[in-house]
Amino acid sequence: MSRRSPRVLRGLYASRRSRSTSLADGPGFLYAYVDYGHRWKIGMAKNFARRKREWDKECPSSNRRWMPPIVVQSRRRSESLAHLLLEFWSADRPRLYCPHCRRRHVEVFEFPENRRFAWRNIVHPLLVRAARA
Numbered sequence: 001m002s003r004r005s006p007r008v009l010r011g012l013y014a015s016r017r018s019r020s021t022s023l024a025d026g027p028g029f030l031y032a033y034v035d036y037g038h039r040w041k042i043g044m045a046k047n048f049a050r051r052k053r054e055w056d057k058e059c060p061s062s063n064r065r066w067m068p069p070i071v072v073q074s075r076r077r078s079e080s081l082a083h084l085l086l087e088f089w090s091a092d093r094p095r096l097y098c099p100h101c102r103r104r105h106v107e108v109f110e111f112p113e114n115r116r117f118a119w120r121n122i123v124h125p126l127l128v129r130a131a132r133a
């Protein structure tokens, strides 16, 4: 499945944003890494250092760049809003088998722009927006 329509995404964003924070939610981090310079994976973690170690062990890639994590008050809510914003603005949301670990990762977004530009002008601002929404 690739990107859903802008109308659907706007609706999902509005309804999720109006929902209150669940009891299972809490502070943590939004994290982002890039494989091959344009394939962005965004997730959340309570403990970023541990999550990063798990990724690098379970899905090792020599072509991966980790971006600085963002501190958030409600990690689940922020992640879910961030995924919708990224899906809205990305070129694609591919569903591919990972060449590193052969699993199928979800919530991966393609941004054809170069990594630094995409981080500074697209991905980072969207993560901040999700964290404050």
Ligand SMILES: [Zn+2]
Residues within 6 Å of the ligand: 058, 059, 098, 099, 100, 101, 102, 103, 105
């Ligand atoms: Zn993988």
